[in-house]
Amino acid sequence: MPELAEVARIVFFIRRHLVGKKLTRVQAQHDDIVYGKVGTSAEKFQKAMEGKKVIGAGQQGKYFWIAMSSPPHAVMHFGMAGWLKIRDADTYYYRTDKPEDKEWPPKYWKFLLETDGDPKTEAAFVDFRRLGRIRLVDCPAEEIRQHSPLKENGPDPVADKDIVTEKWLATKLRSKKVPIKAFLLDQAVISGIGNWMGDEILYHAKVHPEQYSNTLSDDQIKQLNYSIHYVCSTSVDLLADSDLFPEDWLFKHRWGKGKKNHPGVLPNGEKISFITVGGRTSAFVPSVQEKPSNAESATASRATPKRKRAATLKEESDLDEEDNKSPAKKLSSGRQNNNVGDGETTKAASTGTRRSTRTKK
Numbered sequence: 001m002p003e004l005a006e007v008a009r010i011v012f013f014i015r016r017h018l019v020g021k022k023l024t025r026v027q028a029q030h031d032d033i034v035y036g037k038v039g040t041s042a043e044k045f046q047k048a049m050e051g052k053k054v055i056g057a058g059q060q061g062k063y064f065w066i067a068m069s070s071p072p073h074a075v076m077h078f079g080m081a082g083w084l085k086i087r088d089a090d091t092y093y094y095r096t097d098k099p100e101d102k103e104w105p106p107k108y109w110k111f112l113l114e115t116d117g118d119p120k121t122e123a124a125f126v127d128f129r130r131l132g133r134i135r136l137v138d139c140p141a142e143e144i145r146q147h148s149p150l151k152e153n154g155p156d157p158v159a160d161k162d163i164v165t166e167k168w169l170a171t172k173l174r175s176k177k178v179p180i181k182a183f184l185l186d187q188a189v190i191s192g193i194g195n196w197m198g199d200e201i202l203y204h205a206k207v208h209p210e211q212y213s214n215t216l217s218d219d220q221i222k223q224l225n226y227s228i229h230y231v232c233s234t235s236v237d238l239l240a241d242s243d244l245f246p247e248d249w250l251f252k253h254r255w256g257k258g259k260k261n262h263p264g265v266l267p268n269g270e271k272i273s274f275i276t277v278g279g280r281t282s283a284f285v286p287s288v289q290e291k292p293s294n295a296e297s298a299t300a301s302r303a304t305p306k307r308k309r310a311a312t313l314k315e316e317s318d319l320d321e322e323d324n325k326s327p328a329k330k331l332s333s334g335r336q337n338n339n340v341g342d343g344e345t346t347k348a349a350s351t352g353t354r355r356s357t358r359t360k361k
Contacts (some may be wrong), residue, residue, distance in 0.1 A: 002082070002194075004190060004194075004235075006240045007062055008153070013086055017086050017121045018115065019057060021053065021054055021115035021121060022052065022053045022054075026112070027111065028044075028045045028111040029111070034110050034132055037133060045074070045111060045134060045136060049074065051067045052069045052113075055188055056141060059156065061154065061156050062191065063075060063150055063188075065144050070140075072136035076135070078129030079127060081128055082129075082131070083125075083126060084123060085125070085126055087124075105124055106126050108127060110132070113198060153191045154187060155191060156229050157191075157193070157229060157232045163259065166221060169228075173213040176189075177212055179210050180210075181210070181282050182230075183213045193228075194256070197231060197232065199250060202224075203288065204230060205223045206220075206289055209282040210275065211291060248266070270288065273286070
């Protein structure tokens with residue numbers, strides 16, 4: 001499920017391969033979920049994009065956009081398994097040797113872009129689960145973040161460092177009474193943090209994922225603020241390439257849940273455990289992340305939250321299962337935000353092994 005770092009990776013490649021070029025050919029396939037759920041259509045998308053120049057790309061958390069020479073602009077979300085493939089570019093964060101992943105156009109494409117120039121660039125948005133979203137936002141490019149859906153989301157800890165401060169964080173934490181892991185995953189509070197990033201942040205902050213947000217001490221808040229910026233900035237700077245992540249990160253060792261002969265420990269021997277918090281499986285290190293006696297959250301946080309739609313319950317289950325599979329069994333297209341849309345899924349065409357948080361074509 002692409003989180004802030006993985007989305008930053010694709011924005012990097014959009015800027016490298018698409019910005020400054022004219023889209024001479026755009027094809028979009030009808031999908032009444034990926035397009036229709038957010039009020040547009042493949043036909044409208046194709047008409048809006050074709051013949052225009054790409055002038056920029058940006059990101060707020062798990063959302064990203066392609067800015068065009070004139071409105072409207074494409075604002076997208078990958079969902080659980082969406083991704084933007086660029087032909088002959090290593091955009092992926094999962095490694096896979098499946099022959100079908102070398103096909104062009106790729107399977108499950110929602111749109112295909114082709115630019116001018118020699119050589120031309122070809123790109124494709126793919127999503128076999130159909131939980132991604134592609135929409136058009138009609139405004140000046142510099143005002144994209146002032147419009148839905150971005151205006152309803154919290155600040156991005158990398159793009160909005162001046163907002164996500166220790167003081168801001170303290171105010172937000174003390175205004176809520178929720179498990180801290182659930183707080184970090186709330187995209188209305190802070191944009192971009194998903195399951196693995198949330199666990200990594202809490203591990204470095206030495207905070208138990210079940211501790212209630214309003215019980216954190218001043219020292220814990222200070223450390224949590226530091227850890228948010230450290231984990232987010234480091235992973236973004238490394239373009240989500242986990243081969244380059246520090247060896248002491250939890251990320252490097254958390255993927256063996258339920259796997260035979262997996263030690264489930266950090267290199268220093270500390271045990272990794274798993275609990276369910278706010279409907280999501282969380283990895284943590286009990287010897288580092290001790291739960292204070294006043295956290296009072298063990299029972300409450302494990303209760304199944306109320307949902308408006310049965311589809312949402314299905315989505316939460318899918319997300320939880322996907323995030324905690326062994327790397328060798330994760331699907332090659334990617335990873336989603338808590339604000340997913342429809343729960344409809346399609347069987348995966350391929351599997352890959354995690355070399356980093358990416359795949360190689």
